[in-house]
Amino acid sequence: MKTTSTDYHNRTADEYDQGYQSPYWRIYNEITWHYIKSVLPRNKDDALILDAGGGTGLWAIKTAELGYKVVMTDIADNMLEMARKKIADEELTNKITILNCDIIDMSQFDNEQFDLSLAEGDTVSYCSDPEKAISELARVTKPAGHVTVSVDNKLNWVAIYYKQGKIEQAEELLRTGMAQMQVKSGHGFDWFPAYMFTIEELKTLFRKYNLDPIKAVGKPVFTPFDKCLENSEIYKCFLDLELEFSSLPSVAGKGGHIALIGKKL
């Protein structure tokens, strides 16, 4: 069934966290946390972080636990509801403001309000206008502040489609930058549109909106989606490899996802 990202996330919000418990996704999240930590604002007491498309609150909670004030947004009310419960359980309600907001129209925020703006976990891929999303992230971020954006890697998906014999989908993705993302939910499989990028395409958009792309990271680059990760020693080997090498320019573009970190000029 064709759906939208918002319907899908509203329908599956209560299963969302469970879907990301496997060792593969734990490594993905470790890589993300590694680069988020590298751009956390120094002025913890008066800094403000935006977690746009924050889902069930993973990054809002992790940054608030360090003492930061966070505004987390999402377009799917049920995801926000899950986040609200977790934030209350962690006793972080005084640190995190939760708002329903489309990343492509953040007019409820002033210009240059945030020291760090996060758009993790494909929010920019799933929204209806990725360029508008990046322009909004840039607008609300203070000069010298940072923006992180994670998206689906277009070339990785082209290769997957070729491997599956889906040549038309691969060529449509190459031509349009868009694919129908297949996702699993309680009643089977759904599809919703996702925009995908190469590192170069994402860098061009960053530069257009005064974000200097300081680092690109592949997420993950080396780690296989495989049972071998259940062995804790092997898990650690892959994690170390990712943390040391996944931002090398020669390998970052091979990631399942791409993260780009920009500094607002």
Ligand SMILES: C[S@@+](CC[C@H](N)C(=O)[O-])C[C@H]1O[C@@H](n2cnc3c(N)ncnc32)[C@H](O)[C@@H]1O
């Ligand atoms: C895969 S989840 C990632 C959640 C979280 N950022 C994380 O990394 O755990 C993608 C999220 O983007 C949200 N989203 C999709 N389109 C959006 C939009 N236009 N504006 C705000 N959030 C959006 C979805 O509702 C969903 O919660």
